[in-house]
Amino acid sequence: MQRVAVVVTWLIRGGSLPDDLMKWDGRWYLRVVKGGYHLPAPGSWESDMAFFPGLPAVGRLLARCGLDPSWATLLAAWIGFACAAAVIVLVGREVGGDRVGALLVLLWGVAPMSFVQVLGYSEGWFIALVGLGLLMGLRRQWIRAGLAICVAGVFRPAVVPMGVLLALAWVAAWPVFRRGVDAAERRRRFIGAALTPWGMLGFVALVGARNGRWDGYFMIQKAWGTRLGWPGEVFRLAAKYWPVAPYNWRYFGLVIAAVILYLILLMVMIATREKPLLRAQVALVLALTVFTEGFFRSKARFLLPAFPAFLPVARLLAKAPTWVQVVVMAVLTAASTWWGVYMVGSRYSP
Template sequence: MSAETLDRPASPAGVRSVPRWRASLHRAAPALGLFAAARLTGTLVLAGWAWHIGRSPRALLASSWDSDWYTRIAAHGYGHTLHWPDGVVQSDLAFFPLYPGLVRAVTAVLPVTGGTAGLLLSWLSAGAAAWGIHRVGERLYGRPTAVVLVLLWGLLPHSIVLSMAYTEPLMTAFAAWSLDALLTRRWLWAGTLAALAGLSRPNGIAVAAAVLAAVAYALWRREGSRRLWAGAALAPAGWLSYVLWVGVRRGDPLGGYFAVQDGWTSRFDFGVGTLVFVRDMLRGPTQFGFAMALLITGAGVLLFALLALVERPPLPVLVYTGVLVVITVCGSGFFESKPRFLLPAFPLLLPVAHALTKARPRAAIVVITALAGLSFGYGVYALTLARMAL
């Protein structure tokens, strides 16, 4: 089925055609409803447990861990640094600017606090991301697989992040719609959305990599155009502009940002740090969060192999997912956060979604029910019981 067929539903003679976006939203409505139900249920489960132990659900969702850094940046700008007794220096320059900038814009328009503004942005972004994921899944495998794909994304063990004041929903929204634009050869849209993804998170560079790979393939096929070149130029602009800005501010244009990340013990070391951490973890008792992080990251690597070897998606989808997996596995620091870093890698779920649409209904229901239970339970654990960052 072609992209043109998906975007232009047939209309009887004399009947006004439905706008493309409305037709797309209508087709995605079942998936969006299931996604909203999954996330709402997970949030209510968390809220119930939080009230039971005397904690505020809103505080957990709006000001836990990185959320507090983002709202501080939104309120006061950059410049906050923590110095720890062990010599670790954590600067807020590690956090990319688009999300806190949007939080500040919302608080300037609406009478809400930064935490509430962050939650509103994240919830809206999660919905936009779910719609974009449905578009990509529908183009590749049709509506049934697209619906299951969106539901699975909303029921991942660490999907509580999609209900928090975090940046993953925003980046995933830009990524999904950029991939959709690439699949329909809308180069300017793809490049612009990739630039915005690059301003959202460090691993947003994966979207730019997908755009550049698609452009390179088009040029190899001698399909060059001004729009194609413009999209290629725009794609890495967001990520590069912030990295260079931090570098100039720190007095080292090319290395300043990476020095800031090193202060957070985050660096790309080709997986050495990950292997050392896993080795040490397996030698003795460990926390449940670390074990789950290892299990989810390992599952991500296996799913990428299935995606590449069995599903064989279009080049930009494969490149985008592969770069996210490489950044997650080969980066050191905050091992417990690796599942969150993989959250935007929704194409990893395509093999599972495709298989579930072909499975017997009873088997599919059992799998989805089990995943829902794990998701809701782990969300409660991660925010109320775990002693580590999400």
């Protein structure tokens, strides 16, 4: 509903579909849907192979049903975000009941950079599968959790936090750390953790094979300006370019505010003793986001998989009268819609 407001407002202002929502990353996904992957041009490593195949595969499937490729890719992305919303509700219900689940997804829907839910981006499918992995982990179904994260790695490469999380769950079951966990449970945790990276690694290996060198994917990512670094270095780089960057507070300011917001919410999660699995997931996603150099303006988007961070707020709102919940969510939705419409019409990618 929140993202419908963005689309409707954009159309009222004279926007067009689907082209206006297939910019930036969506344009590259559409290129793959139409013609498959392309090798880097001679002398350059920039290529559409930087974009994982999950979303293009769904888009191509819909295109074969008779849809225009642009609409097929956009619809594929929207289906992913709808699935993500459903899974987030289930996670919220698992730990806090129906009302917390509903409020959790509404809060995630107005999170910084959440307007990408209307774009042809792969975040929806990725977050849906990460959320499913968390849900299975909360239910102690470790192998299913690992399978969900394995498939998530076909949509985006950022499965490292969940892989580390399931590995830590396995280590925590060792007798030296925790007594009373039988061998079968430890085995299930190990299998779940071992399954997590193979979706991502499969595509990385395929890109390497197509380019004739094992580090082909990493060379492509380097050409796109993405690599790991130290947090201080990342933020020093942002400070260096701040005076001359063509971004206003809606870009850099919001990114910094988003990082601070998630950090505060993580501390609240720790103080309120949320489930260790959820606390660890938020911490690991935050760490990966801060340690990744390049595309500083996209860091708020990279934090969207850390939706459990909003659980303390959802619990607090759930205790408030209904009219308070309605007013708070209406104000947040209006602000998010205004900002999202501005961003859709901007030159610069989120």
